[in-house]
Amino acid sequence: MTNIPFSLELKVRDYECDMQGIVNHAVYLNYLECARHEFLLSKGLSFAELTARGVTIVVIRAELDYRQALRTGDKFQVTVSARQVSRLKLVFDQEISKLPEGKLMLQAQITATSINQRKRPYFPEELKALL
Amino acid sequence: MTNIPFSLELKVRDYECDMQGIVNHAVYLNYLECARHEFLLSKGLSFAELTARGVTIVVIRAELDYRQALRTGDKFQVTVSARQVSRLKLVFDQEISKLPEGKLMLQAQITATSINQRKRPYFPEELKALL
Amino acid sequence: MTNIPFSLELKVRDYECDMQGIVNHAVYLNYLECARHEFLLSKGLSFAELTARGVTIVVIRAELDYRQALRTGDKFQVTVSARQVSRLKLVFDQEISKLPEGKLMLQAQITATSINQRKRPYFPEELKALL
Amino acid sequence: MTNIPFSLELKVRDYECDMQGIVNHAVYLNYLECARHEFLLSKGLSFAELTARGVTIVVIRAELDYRQALRTGDKFQVTVSARQVSRLKLVFDQEISKLPEGKLMLQAQITATSINQRKRPYFPEELKALL
Numbered sequence: 287m288t289n290i291p292f293s294l295e296l297k298v299r300d301y302e303c304d305m306q307g308i309v310n311h312a313v314y315l316n317y318l319e320c321a322r323h324e325f326l327l328s329k330g331l332s333f334a335e336l337t338a339r340g341v342t343i344v345v346i347r348a349e350l351d352y353r354q355a356l357r358t359g360d361k362f363q364v365t366v367s368a369r370q371v372s373r374l375k376l377v378f379d380q381e382i383s384k385l386p387e388g389k390l391m392l393q394a395q396i397t398a399t400s401i402n403q404r405k406r407p408y409f410p411e412e413l414k415a416l417l
Numbered sequence: 418m419t420n421i422p423f424s425l426e427l428k429v430r431d432y433e434c435d436m437q438g439i440v441n442h443a444v445y446l447n448y449l450e451c452a453r454h455e456f457l458l459s460k461g462l463s464f465a466e467l468t469a470r471g472v473t474i475v476v477i478r479a480e481l482d483y484r485q486a487l488r489t490g491d492k493f494q495v496t497v498s499a500r501q502v503s504r505l506k507l508v509f510d511q512e513i514s515k516l517p518e519g520k521l522m523l524q525a526q527i528t529a530t531s532i533n534q535r536k537r538p539y540f541p542e543e544l545k546a547l548l
Numbered sequence: 549m550t551n552i553p554f555s556l557e558l559k560v561r562d563y564e565c566d567m568q569g570i571v572n573h574a575v576y577l578n579y580l581e582c583a584r585h586e587f588l589l590s591k592g593l594s595f596a597e598l599t600a601r602g603v604t605i606v607v608i609r610a611e612l613d614y615r616q617a618l619r620t621g622d623k624f625q626v627t628v629s630a631r632q633v634s635r636l637k638l639v640f641d642q643e644i645s646k647l648p649e650g651k652l653m654l655q656a657q658i659t660a661t662s663i664n665q666r667k668r669p670y671f672p673e674e675l676k677a678l679l
Numbered sequence: 680m681t682n683i684p685f686s687l688e689l690k691v692r693d694y695e696c697d698m699q700g701i702v703n704h705a706v707y708l709n710y711l712e713c714a715r716h717e718f719l720l721s722k723g724l725s726f727a728e729l730t731a732r733g734v735t736i737v738v739i740r741a742e743l744d745y746r747q748a749l750r751t752g753d754k755f756q757v758t759v760s761a762r763q764v765s766r767l768k769l770v771f772d773q774e775i776s777k778l779p780e781g782k783l784m785l786q787a788q789i790t791a792t793s794i795n796q797r798k799r800p801y802f803p804e805e806l807k808a809l810l
Contacts, residue, residue, distance in 0.1 A: 299713045300726055301574060303567045305620065306468055307727070310563050311476040312446035319443065320692045327752075333693055334700070334751040337437055345442040348481040355475065358567065358727040359720075430582045431595055432703050436696045436751065438596070443694060451561045458621075464562055465569070465620040489596040489698065490589075568730055573738040574712065577705035599699055606748065607704040612741040 291367040292325040295385065298360045308355035314392055315348065318380050321364035322396070325378075329415045340403045341410050346375070347397035354384070354391045361385040368416040374399050374407045376416065422498040423456040426516065429491045439486035445523055446479065449511050452495035453527070456509075460546045471534045472541050477506070478528040485515070485522045492516040499547040505530050505538045507547065553629040554587040557647065560622045570617035576654055577610065580642050583626035584658070587640075591677045602665045603672050608637070609659040616646070616653045623647040630678040636661050636669045638678065684760040685718040688778065691753045701748035707785055708741065711773050714757035715789070718771075722808045733796045734803050739768070740790035747777070747784045754778040761809040767792050767800045769809065 296317060304310040323333045336343065356362060365381045375397055382392040399407045427448060435441040454464045467474065487493060496512045506528055513523040530538045558579060566572040585595045598605065618624060627643045637659055644654040661669045689710060697703040716726045729736065749755060758774045768790055775785040792800045 299709065300716050301566055301572050301709050301712055303727075304563055305465060305565045305567065305569045306473055306475075307567045307731075308475075310450075311479065312443050312450065312563060315443035315446060316692065316694050319441075319694055323693050332752070334436060334696075338700075342437055344437075344439075344483070344486065346483050348442065348479065348483075350479045352475070352477050352479075359725070430578065431585050432578050432581055432697055432705060434596075434698045435694055436698065436700045438600075438698045441694050447561065447563050450563055454562050463621070465565075469569075490594070567727060568735055568737075570737075572712075573741065574705050574708035577708060581703075581705065596698060604699055606699075606701075606745070608745050610704065610741065610743040610745075612743075614737070614739050614741075617737065 291365040291379075292321070292328055293363050293365045294321040294324050295361065295363050296320070298356050298358055298362070300358055303358055306355075308357055311350075311352060314350060314352070314382065314394075317362075317364050317382060318378075318394055318396060321366050321380065322378055325366040325368070326416070331412055331415060336410075336412065341412065342401045343398050343413075344401055345396055345398050347395075349395045351393045352391075353393070354389065356382070356384065356391055362391065363388075370409075370417055371397070374409050376413060422496040422510075423452070423459055424494050424496045425452040425455050426492065426494050427451070429487050429489055429493070431489055434489055437486075439488055440491075442481075442483060445481060445483070445513065445525075448493075448495050448513060449509075449525055449527060452497050452511065453509055456497040456499070457547070462543055462546060467541075467543065472543065473532045474529050474544075475532055476527055476529050478526075480526045482524045483522075484524070485520065487513070487515065487522055493522065494519075501540075501548055502528070505540050507540075507544060553627040553641075554583070554590055555625050555627045556583040556586050557623065557625050558582070560618050560620055560624070562620055565620055568617075570619055571622075573612075573614060576612060576614070576644065576656075579624075579626050579644060580640075580656055580658060583628050583642065584640055587628040587630070588678070593674055593677060598672075598674065603674065604663045605660050605675075606663055607658055607660050609657075611657045613655045614653075615655070616651065618644070618646065618653055624653065625650075632671075632679055633659070636671050638675060684758040684772075685714070685721055686756050686758045687714040687717050688754065688756050689713070691749050691751055691755070693751055696751055699748075701750055704743075704745060707743060707745070707775065707787075710755075710757050710775060711771075711787055711789060714759050714773065715771055718759040718761070719809070724805055724808060729803075729805065734805065735794045736791050736806075737794055738789055738791050740788075742788045744786045745784075746786070747782065749775070749777065749784055755784065756781075763802075763810055764790070767802050769806060
C-alpha cells in the first residue's frame with residue numbers, strides 16, 4: 287500500500303503577481319488552503335459545511351520555506367498529507383512543485399486545531415477521516 | 418537609548434474576513450509585508466524603488482504563530498524589527514497586537530534575502546540601514 | 549447645511565500593485581467597499597452585524613471609470629454618498645482622489661439591494677439612515 | 680463558421696468568499712481578468728510579455744451586472760469576446776455562468792486601452808489579433 291499524498295493542480299493567475307513580477311509570498315497560503323480544502327472534500331468533508339455547523343478549523347501555526355518563485359503562466363501542483371501531532375493538533379505537510387518538471391518551489395507545515403462554539407479547542411470526530 | 422520597534426496601525430477591512438467571520442490567515446502576511454515596507458520607508462528605503470533598480474528582496478522563510486483571530490472592526494498594531502542572522506539573511510521579528518488593549522494576536526519571523534539580476538543571493542549595502 | 553460626502557483616507561499597500569507596478573483594477577472595489585462599510589458605521593450600522601442578523605446587502609451593479617492609476621506609496625481619499633433610486637435599490641456614488649492634490653483617479657456608481665432569508669429583495673428599515 | 684467566445688473553467692476557492700458566505704463582489708474582476716489573459720494567450724499574446732515590452736494594457740471602464748452570487752464549491756465558466764469600439768478602445772464582453780447548468784451569474788463589459796511609455800493612449804498592432 288503506497289501513501290501518495292493528495293494533490294491539486296493550479297495555474298498562476300496574473301493578479302497574484304506583484305511588482306516584482308513573481309507570485310506575492312502571501313498568495314502561497316491561499317494555494318495551500320485551497321489544496322487543503324480540496325483534500326477535505328476528497329475525504330467527504332466540506333470546510334464550508336463544517337463552518338456552518340459550528341466546527342471551526344483554525345490555523346495556529348504556519349511554517350513556509352520558499353525555494354523558488356512562481357511566475358506568470360506557471361502551472362504547479364500542491365500536495366497535502368495530514369498527521370495528528372498531539373491530542374488537539376493536526377499538521378498538514380504540503381509542497382508546491384512546478385509542472386511539468388516537478389521542481390520544488392515551496393515546502394510548508396500548517397498546524398491546525400478546532401475551536402468549538404465556546405471558543406475552546408477540541409478535536410472533532412470528523413477530522414479523523416483525514417488521517 | 419531605547420530600542421522601540423517600528424510600528425504601524427491598521428484596521429481590519431471586511432473583505433479580508435472569510436466565511437468564518439475572521440480575518441483569513443493568509444491576510445496576516447499582507448499586514449506584515451505592509452509594515453515591513455513602511456519600516457523600510459522610515460529608514461529612507463522604498464521597496465518599489467529598490468525593485469525598479471534591480472534590488473530584489475525576497476522572503477525565503479516565514480514562521481507565523483496565530484494566537485487569536487482578528488475580526489471585523491478590529492484595530493491593530495504591527496511591529497517590525499530587523500536583525501542580520503547570517504552573511505546573506507535578514508530576519509524581521511514582527512508582532513500583531515489588537516488595539517487599544519495590546520493583546521497579542523500573532524507573532525512572526527520573516528527571513529529575507531536579496532537576489533541580484535543574475536538570480537544570485539547577496540546582501541545589498543542599502544539594507545544595512547535597517548539594522 | 550452643506551452636503552459633504554463621507555470620506556475615508558487610505559494608502560496603497562505594495563501587495564495591491566501588480567506586475568505593471570500599478571494598483572490592480574480589482575483592488576479599487578476593495579477600497580470602495582471599505583469606504584462604504586465605514587460610511588455605514590458612521591451612521592451607526594455595522595455591515596457585519598447586519599449580516600449576522602440576516603440582513604444581506606448585496607452589490608447588484610458596479611460601474612467604474614478608471615481615470616488614472618494609483619501607484620505604490622500613494623495616499624488617497626475615497627468618498628461615499630448614498631441615494632435611493634427605486635423602491636429596492638440604493639446607489640452609492642463614490643470617488644477616489646489622490647492626496648494631497650485631490651486629483652480624481654476613479655469614479656464609481658455601486659448599486660446595492662438587500663436580500664432577506666428567503667432570498668427575496670427588500671429594503672431594510674435600517675438603511676434609511678444612509679439617505 | 681460559428682462565433683463561439685473564448686471560455687475558461689474555474690472553481691470558487693474558499694478564501695474568495697467573505698463573511699456572507701458568498702464570493703466577494705471584487706473577486707469577479709479577478710476571474711474576468713484571468714479569463715481575458717488566457718484569451719490573449721489563446722491568440723498568442725502574453726500579458727506579462729506585453730507589459731515587459733512596455734505595452735501597457737489598462738482597464739478604463741468596467742460595468743458589472745451581478746445576477747446571482749457564486750458560493751463555495753461552485754464551478755463556473757468565464758467567457759470572453761472582444762470588439763473594437765473606437766480608434767483606441769477595446770471592449771471585452773464577458774459572462775460568468777455556473778456549471779454544469781449554465782445559469783448566468785454575472786455579465787460584464789470591460790473597456791481597455793493601451794498606454795505607451797510616454798503615458799499616451801495608442802492601439803498596439805498586436806491587439807488586432809483579438810478581433
